[in-house]
Amino acid sequence: GIQVEQSPPDLILQEGANSTLRCNFSDSVNNLQWFHQNPWGQLINLFYIPSGTKQNGRLSATTVATERYSLLYISSSQTTDSGVYFCAAYRDDKIIFGKGTRLHILP
Amino acid sequence: NAGVTQTPKFRVLKTGQSMTLLCAQDMNHEYMYWYRQDPGMGLRLIHYSVGEGTTAKGEVPDGYNVSRLKKQNFLLGLESAAPSQTSVYFCASIKAGTGNTIYFGEGSWLTVV
Numbered sequence: 001g002i003q004v005e006q007s008p009p010d011l012i013l014q015e016g017a018n019s020t021l022r023c024n025f026s027d028s029v030n031n032l033q034w035f036h037q038n039p040w041g042q043l044i045n046l047f048y049i050p051s052g053t054k055q056n057g058r059l060s061a062t063t064v065a066t067e068r069y070s071l072l073y074i075s076s077s078q079t080t081d082s083g084v085y086f087c088a089a090y091r092d093d094k095i096i097f098g099k100g101t102r103l104h105i106l107p
Numbered sequence: 108n109a110g111v112t113q114t115p116k117f118r119v120l121k122t123g124q125s126m127t128l129l130c131a132q133d134m135n136h137e138y139m140y141w142y143r144q145d146p147g148m149g150l151r152l153i154h155y156s157v158g159e160g161t162t163a164k165g166e167v168p169d170g171y172n173v174s175r176l177k178k179q180n181f182l183l184g185l186e187s188a189a190p191s192q193t194s195v196y197f198c199a200s201i202k203a204g205t206g207n208t209i210y211f212g213e214g215s216w217l218t219v220v
Contacts, residue, residue, distance in 0.1 A: 001166070009147075033209065041195065043211040050205075086149060088209070093157050094165065095140060095199070095209060099149035 002027045002091045006098035013077050014106050021072040021101045023087035031090035032063050032070050037100070038083050046072070046085075077105045109133050113198050113212035120188045120219045128183040128215050130198030136210075137203040139181040140165075141173065143194040144214075150197060156181055157203075188219045 003026035013019055023032070034046040047054050047061040049070065054061055058078075063070040074081055084100040111132045120126055130139060137158050142150040142165075152165030154173040162173045170192060172184045181200075185192055198212040 006149075030205065041214050043197070045208055048206070048208055088150075093138065093163070094152060094155060095201075096152060096166070097142070097150040099147065 001094065002029065002089055002096050004087060004089050004096050004098040006085075006087060006101050008101060009099065010102045010104075012104045012106065015077055015079060017077050017105075019074045019077060019103065021074075021085050021103075023070040023072070023089075023098055025068050025070075025087075025089045027091060028065065028068070029089040029091045032065075033088045033090070033095075034061055034070070034072050035086045035088065036081075036083055037086065043086075074103075077103075079105045079107050081105050111198055111200055111210050111212040113196070113215045115215060116213065117216045118218070120185075120217065122189060122219060124188050125184070125186050126188065126217075127185075128196055128198075128217075130181045130183070130200075130212060132179055132181075132200040132210070134200065134202070134210065135178070136200035137178070138201045139175065140199040140201075140209075141171075141181065141183045142197045142199065143167065143192075144197060145194050153183065153196075190219045193217060193219045 005024045031050045036044045049063045051065045060073045086100045140155040141153040156175040159178040196215045201209040
């Protein structure tokens with residue numbers, strides 16, 4: 001089945017810094033989605049992005065489907081951005097998650 | 108509109124006991140999924156269903172069974188719980204077709220002692 005790898009596994013940044021999170025997938029996908037899991041365990045939908053670029057405030061995402069990767073950009077980080085970021089790839093009716101990137105934003 | 112609801116939210120089981128987790132969605136979604144989340148492992152797919160009466164194995168199906176007798180409900184069963192099944196379980200649903208977003212329940216914390 002499809003493999004989804006995320007990097008880096010952990011990231012510690014000072015408030016105000018920018019960051020780039022990467023998601024590689026081993027095969028073509030029907031869709032790709034980014035999520036943020038907050039400290040209470042809730043999974044928040046960030047982007048539905050099978051290809052192209054989308055922006056939502058300080059967050060943006062780019063998926064290059066032909067090269068099988070997606071990037072999540074966070075600009076001007078805030079402490080509330082802390083948590084785990086997951087990408088999930090859709091293929092053959094399955095939705096497979098990466099292991100996530102744990103982001104710590106220091107005040 | 109409740110979205111995706113999981114019950115129970117917390118449960119402690121003894122090794123060898125059985126239990127069922129219920130996932131209910133009120134959005135008329137065709138596809139439903141059960142995941143487990145362990146520290147550092149992300150969400151791993153246990154079983155999924157593409158419609159009423161159908162189920163399929165995911166990445167880590169051993170030790171679990173599922174049923175989808177009604178479109179709105181997806182049940183996850185542990186016949187003989189083991190400590191290795193201590194985890195947080197998430198249910199999700201999505202409407203069939205492209206361009207649709209997945210919706211998650213709030214999670215069920217299960218401890219097997």
